[in-house]
Structures are given as C-alpha cells and as structure tokens.
Amino acid sequence: MKILLLGCQGQVGQELLTTLSAIGTVTAWGRHELDLAQLDAIGPKILAQPPDVIVNAAAYTAVDKAEQEPQLAYTINGEAPGKLAQAAAACGAILIHISTDYVFDGQQNQPYQPDSPTNPLGVYGQSKLAGELAVQAACDRHVILRTAWVYGAKGQGNFVKTMLRLGAERDTLKVVYDQVGCPTWSYDIAAAIAQLIPYLAPGTFGTYHFTNSGAVSWYDFAIAIFEEAAALGYPLTLKTVLPITTDQYPLPAKRPAYSVLGSEKLDALLNQTPPHWRVSLRKMLQEFVSSPPQG
Numbered sequence: 001m002k003i004l005l006l007g008c009q010g011q012v013g014q015e016l017l018t019t020l021s022a023i024g025t026v027t028a029w030g031r032h033e034l035d036l037a038q039l040d041a042i043g044p045k046i047l048a049q050p051p052d053v054i055v056n057a058a059a060y061t062a063v064d065k066a067e068q069e070p071q072l073a074y075t076i077n078g079e080a081p082g083k084l085a086q087a088a089a090a091c092g093a094i095l096i097h098i099s100t101d102y103v104f105d106g107q108q109n110q111p112y113q114p115d116s117p118t119n120p121l122g123v124y125g126q127s128k129l130a131g132e133l134a135v136q137a138a139c140d141r142h143v144i145l146r147t148a149w150v151y152g153a154k155g156q157g158n159f160v161k162t163m164l165r166l167g168a169e170r171d172t173l174k175v176v177y178d179q180v181g182c183p184t185w186s187y188d189i190a191a192a193i194a195q196l197i198p199y200l201a202p203g204t205f206g207t208y209h210f211t212n213s214g215a216v217s218w219y220d221f222a223i224a225i226f227e228e229a230a231a232l233g234y235p236l237t238l239k240t241v242l243p244i245t246t247d248q249y250p251l252p253a254k255r256p257a258y259s260v261l262g263s264e265k266l267d268a269l270l271n272q273t274p275p276h277w278r279v280s281l282r283k284m285l286q287e288f289v290s291s292p293p294q295g
C-alpha cells in the first residue's frame, strides 16, 4: 500500500511516519515538499505519483494568530483539503483528514458525537469546518477524524511542554479550570489511524472522533502533568497552581468551554477503547523526560 503523509513534521505527523510505515510504503511530505498554501500545485504534485491513501496531518494550527490572518488559515485549512480530496478522487485514493473539536461551540454538557451540530467560535474552527465540508464534497472515500487537545514529545510546543517549562521556572502558575476536554497523545492518534486504514471499505467512510478517554479541565490536567513529572524526577520549582476562569486569561480566539468528543463510533469499528488520558500522559512524559529535545 502506497501512503502519502502530509504534515510529516508536525506533532501528529511525526508519529504517523512511524505507525504508517508499519502498514505500507510511506512518502512523507512537509511544507518544503508541498506548500498547501499553493493550491494549484496540490493536484498535479499528487497525481504525478498517485498513492493508495493520503493522510493529511498538515494544518494551520495557530488558533489565536488565525484571528489576525484568516485568509491564510482558510487557504490551508479550508481550501487545501478540498484540493487533496479532488486529487484523491481523481486517482481513486482514500483521504484521511484530521480535524478538531473547535468545530463545536462547547455549549453541550455531554460528549459531542460525529453528527452533532457544528458551530465554531473562531477563525481556526471555522476554517477547519470549511475543510471538512470541502473534503465531503469532493471525495466519497474519505475519513474526517476529529481530535482534541493534542500533545506529544515531538514537534513544536504544546500545553504539556509549556507546563513543564513554566513549572521549572516559576513557583506559582494560574491555569483555567472552566474549560473541559480530552487531552490526547499524538502517538495514540497516529496509532488509531494506522489501525483504522485496514478497516476502510464502502460503508465505513465518514466522520469519526478520536481522543484519549476521560475528560478533564486544563487546571486538573496541569496538576496531573506536575504530579507525573515530579514522580519521574523532573526538576520542578513550582509550589502552587491556582485555578482561574477563562475570563481571567483572555486570548484572541474564543475556545469551547466543553469539547469532550465521543469516540464510540470509532471504538465500535476498531473494537477497542482509547487509552485513558492519564495513562497516555504518563507514557509521553516518560518519553520526554528520558530524551528531552536538544538545543
């Protein structure tokens, strides 16, 4: 099976390179090989070496910056996935496209299902929703996999790495407690995608949710990060973590207050339940603490 991986240098993309290599021959492209902002280049570049499966882990992920540069966010997150879907349809490939909990407004108090009504609060979520619609319109053989609160040892910064850095610099931190979601380890997303591919057949295409199981506030997630990191001997200076409200920590983009995603549809297909977020956090921290990034 020939698999084309886009976004191979991102935190999910780097893990996908490992998990997809176990099930097929992977061509891995980053921005340098294919800039998704160059929309006209996408189709010809893919059709020059048509794959069996395209996995798109590339995205404009700067949630707050997107409020200042909506056009770029829409090009990469909204329009480029449509071009990928057209190319997939033209060569008979399956497209697996990663999306986000930020397509929801966070007003529910029970887990969002793949068919729950969408209503993004900011440019990033709106652009990702536009990408979902473009994929659905152009390629029947697609999977849209929504995930949430992603962290990993590889790739650029994320909440866990930020907490570790601040926890080793400061003695007090304030973290919001009124946003609840499912922290999800990038490796688990990549493993789920590699597991899913062999199941894909008529009747299984469509939208799925995948996150680690459980739900937690950013505040309680931070506490867990510090507890697990301390148990691994990570050098923390932190003494106190104070819970604050979202209003006390204003950011340019609004976030959903509750963005727990129900993964039952995918669980039923794969016949398994995702690992609990705290189990995966522990594994990520073991990896990170044992081999912190150089430089």
Ligand SMILES: NC(=O)c1ccc[n+]([C@@H]2O[C@H](COP(=O)([O-])OP(=O)(O)OC[C@H]3O[C@@H](n4cnc5c(N)ncnc54)[C@H](OP(=O)(O)O)[C@@H]3O)[C@@H](O)[C@H]2O)c1
Pocket (backbone or CB within 6 Å): 007, 008, 009, 010, 011, 012, 013, 030, 031, 032, 034, 035, 036, 037, 056, 057, 058, 059, 060, 061, 076, 098, 099, 100, 101, 128, 146, 147, 148, 149, 150, 151, 155, 156
């Ligand atoms: N991070 C989260 O909390 C979160 C939550 C829910 C869903 N998601 C979704 O999960 C997926 C993977 O996210 P991630 O956390 O792995 O993001 P990430 O670490 O920011 O990686 C995104 C990758 O996309 C690449 N990219 C950006 N603009 C590009 C362009 N114009 N052309 C080609 N490549 C481009 C980036 O390349 P450079 O390295 O060159 O910038 C980067 O390698 C995305 O679809 C995201 O929307 C993420």
